[in-house]
Amino acid sequence: MVELGQIALILSFMMATYSTVVGFAGGMLNGRDLAASARWGFYSICPLLILATASLIYAFVTNDFSVKYVAENSNIAMPKVYAWVAFYSGNAGSLLYIAVAFSLMAGIAIRVLNSKLPYTSPYALGVMSMVLLFFLAVILFLANPLERHQIALEDGQGMNPLLIHFGMFIHPPFQMLGLISVALPFSIAIGALLAGRGGRDEWVDQGRLWGMVSWLLLTTGLLLGAWWAYTILGWGGYWAWDPVENSALMPWLAMTAFVHSIMVQKRRGMFRMWNMVLIIVAFAMAQMGMFINRGGPVPSVHSFAESTMGWIFLAVMAITLFISLVIFTFRFDTLKSRSGLDSIISRESAFLAQNVLFLLIAFITLWGTIFPIFSEAVDDTTMTIGQPFFNKVNGPLMLLLVFLMGIGPVLPWRKAGWGSINRMLRLPLIVFFLVFLLSLISGIREYWVLLAFAICSVSLTTVFQELIRGSRSRHSRGESWGIAFFSLIGANRPRYGGYVVHLSIIMLAIGITASSFYDVQKDVVMKPGDSEVLGKYTFKYLEVSEKAYPDRVEETAKFEVWMGDKNIGYMHPYRAFYPEFQIAATRGAIHSTILEDFYLVPSEFKEDGQAVFRVLINPLVSWMWAAGPVLILGTLISLSPKNRTQRKRLRLPNVSVDQNPLGISE
């Protein structure tokens, strides 16, 4: 089975090479048969890689420790269900996962592109094949997960204990998928430039579609990562501005800017160059993410797929950036906007300002992330930039973004007179001052919190104002309120789906603000029988129990907890020690309500059961986790296709303008 997987890898490499060469040739020679051949070649890669993946997972399930990667990332004690996690828990396997996932997504994208953009698709196919070819080359020549040991081992080293968690089934796949999926809109954009068609906006619909898909995957990966860090890593937080976290955030920021900016190009034929730059930057940052995650020079607390090949990713990033900019420069003339800004107070302007902010935050994050490299180069001292820097610099900028997110979508396209501004922003601004005052009266004194809540209230008001006004308008025409609400959303899906996404961002912003400024933390030394108080919580340490497993020893504390007079039950934080890895993993116990989380996490237990416990009260964290499904729902509404009635459009008269304007002959 492993040998079959190896051969499948070699064949997929050959097919990717074929698709790259023949794809570009098909585009340049207008050879439609060549392009079709390249396309079918590309389609064949996914089944081949699935075969290679199946053979690796089979090796995990059957404990075939003659396979080096299996021996390094699993052992007999590992539950079989974790074979899927073990598959991508190391460098070589994660590369194979990226390759198989990308081949599947790109296959679907190419299928769609072929019918929507027949003259651009061979070039886009060529670019996608090239991206895949790079991963397959690395897998085959540098990090082959199916490589065999000289001698078969009896047991393996086992998987990193921190990865043995339910969250690992979904967080890394989404994160890696998100990073690599940026290559899809990138390939479409570069394909359009190579085909000489970048300036006429033909790629915009497909670029937006795949950009949104990529954005959704990146966002889901980030949220799942924060949730995993919060619930599993046992430090009570969810975001630490760690290089690996930053490396996922940077492409997300660039992609967020892109999915907004591309709408302006679709509507007004503006920002053509800007969108190209954004997608190139986004892809470069995604590659930077892979570089940092795979043994880049920046120290990180969780580079699980660490290797020495980070520099290869950096080199490829530099080459990609160079080639993209060369193509961009050659096509510069075709990328001029077909119109300019009509007014500074318009939706286009708000999008532009918001784009600049997104990129600014991305570059500040990049600078903070790679600063240790520069500091080391200058005076041999590795200086890392910590959380306070990022919070201080990025925090206010993000707040400004939330403000623009509130007012931008309600501004009309092209220009807004004072009458329109008054209609749309009067209520949100009144709410802004009301919330500011109420927060002040209720005792909030931190000016950033006051500002944050007031700004979130502006965004929230604009969303609800839009939904209520729209529903009321339909209701006045005879529809019931319920039907009016849902038909409003159904008839304008990108617009109202966007509002739902904004709603989730507001939930996130409120959760982040409250948990950052009002978290309470206490470290207590407790013996069984001791009680302590934190805020309105009283918690009694009852006992500790020890249980030995084949791979670990678990010590679980039992607490009885009261909130005021109300008993809220027992909580069981625990600490597991993995002797083979010499790693201890702590798991916090969390009592979560809509208002706050009560969080208990232990350190090392002594023989008499004494231990240091970190106790935290984190306000509104559950809002952040609730924001995830809302965000996914909003994006899916935005992406859902129009229904039949909406598709019935007023078409242009069927007058032929140019049958074959490029003079293509068979």
Added chain:
Amino acid sequence: MLVMSVIAISLTLAVLVAYPIIRKIASKSPFPEDESSLRADLERRWESALEGLRHAELEMSVGNVSESDYLWLKQVHMAEAALVLKTLEISDKEKGFLIKRIPSGSGYEEEELS
């Protein structure tokens, strides 16, 4: 068994990539509509103008824009749509001249139309 599997997979792949070239399936089918043709470009601008009109109507009906802004937006988008239609009818020589003016939104579309 392994050898047989490899031969079978390789043959399938060879057939898969050779078939479109040998049978010339793609080149026998009619040329697909060029996404960059003038017609396709005008379609997009037509859609954009209609979308703009729909959007202006929606904003007006929900009370987001003032009467004067609504009328201005409506005029701009109708002028854009009208110029797209006109472009379809005129000679190649004039096309380029008019296309440049479609999206400007600076008000001179009205002069063009009148």
